[in-house]
Amino acid sequence: MxxxxxxxxxxxxxxxxxxxxxxxxxxxxxxxxxxxxxxxxxxxxxxxxxxxxxxxxxxxxxxxxxxxxxxxxxxxxxxxxxxxxxxxxxxxxxxxxxxxxxxxxxxxxxxxxxxxxxxxxxGSHTGFEKIGEPGAFCWTEVYAREPEGADAFYEAVFGFEGHDLEGTDGDFRTWSPAGSEPGPDTAFGGRSLLGDSFPAEMPDHFLVYFAVGDCDASAAKCVNLGGRIIADPFDIPYGRMAVVSDDQGASFAILQQDRPVP
The missing domain is CATH 3.10.180.10 (2,3-Dihydroxybiphenyl 1,2-Dioxygenase, domain 1)
Incomplete structure (x- = not known):
């Protein structure tokens, strides 16, 4: 890339x-x-x-x-x-x-x-060579208990253009590159609220997403390989996703994309 x-x-x-x-x-x-x-x-x-x-x-x-x-x-x-x-x-x-x-x-x-x-x-390692296709990274978001502080930090440090996703009451904010028009068409990551539905001991953290061809089949395969499902497959406006962990406990998300996120 x-x-x-x-x-x-x-x-x-x-x-x-x-x-x-x-x-x-x-x-x-x-x-x-x-x-x-x-x-x-x-x-x-x-x-x-x-x-x-x-x-x-x-x-x-x-x-x-x-x-x-x-x-x-x-x-x-x-x-x-x-x-x-x-x-x-x-x-x-x-x-x-x-x-x-x-x-x-x-x-x-x-x-x-x-x-x-x-x-x-x-340097010679330029990063991802494929994004947004099955088997490759497609999205990331930080889960924060104090969203206003997280927004201020990332937008100050990186110059992110923030955009509160419609219908989320500020619980989800997308990030677009500095100088771009903020919104779904340019976003490459975001901030989500680490709310009361999460365990109180869970710290602020990033979640990494990988694209898959079939979310349900991939989640089932993860379990068969010794991993586990943290959040069962569910539909979002951009496809179908699940949160899983590998057989050693590292968590990540899988997303079957119907259109680019978000």
Whole structure:
């Protein structure tokens, strides 16, 4: 794909205790294939491919304190400058920008509510090579208990153009690139309310979505592979989705798209 504008989701990876099991699970569920030459110096970071297109990565845990979770990365041409803006807006740097030659520069940050996300300044690794097709990333959103604070943070840091989705009473807000006309036609992510229907102990977090051809069949297959269904398949204006977790506990969403989201 062409380069990503600043703030666009450009990459996703999952940290797992058992890399080989993760390859079996996602290979069977999503049809992914994987690098044969992951490098020890980068912790055996393993790219996943749909067809011959790079779509995500699997990362073996270095220690038990790391969460088993999917993470999303936002594109930036200057990770150090973006880190300054994150701190100024009340966020934190979990990992300061670090060069990963020749692939790029990465950092990990948290917003004021504690939701963790990555930054990626591309080098030879430009991010997703396919988006919005079965087997590939298609959407992300942050779940926040204080939506006004989350909106202010992301719109200040990235210049996102926010748009409250009609009929949601402000519980769901889409993000469009800086300088674009805000709304469904340009949105690439969003913010959802982490309300009373969620467990009180659940922290603010990002949810990563992958497109599938058949949501119900994919959810059933996830269970057959040892995963579980967190939210049963249900219809939304853009298709049919479910929230699931893999057989090691990392949660993600699957979406059968009838039209682009949102």
């Amino acid at each position: 062409d380069g990503f504008p600043e703030g666009a989701p450009c990459w996703a990876d999952v940290t797992l205790p058992d890399l080989a099991a993760g390859k079996r699970f996602y290979g069977a569920l999503m049809g992914w294939t994987f690098d044969d030459d992951a490098e020890e110096q980068y912790g055996f970071y393993t790219n996943a491919f749909s067809g011959d297109k790079r779509v995500a990565a699997l990362v073996p845990k270095r220690d038990g304190r790391m969460p088993t979770a999917w993470g999303v990365y936002f594109a930036t041409p200057d990770a150090k400058a973006l880190a300054v803006r994150i701190r100024a807006a009340g966020g934190q740097l979990v990992t300061d920008p670090v060069a990963v030659p020749p692939y790029g520069t990465m950092a990990v940050a948290a917003d004021p509510g504690g939701a963790v996300f990555g930054l990626w300044q591309a």
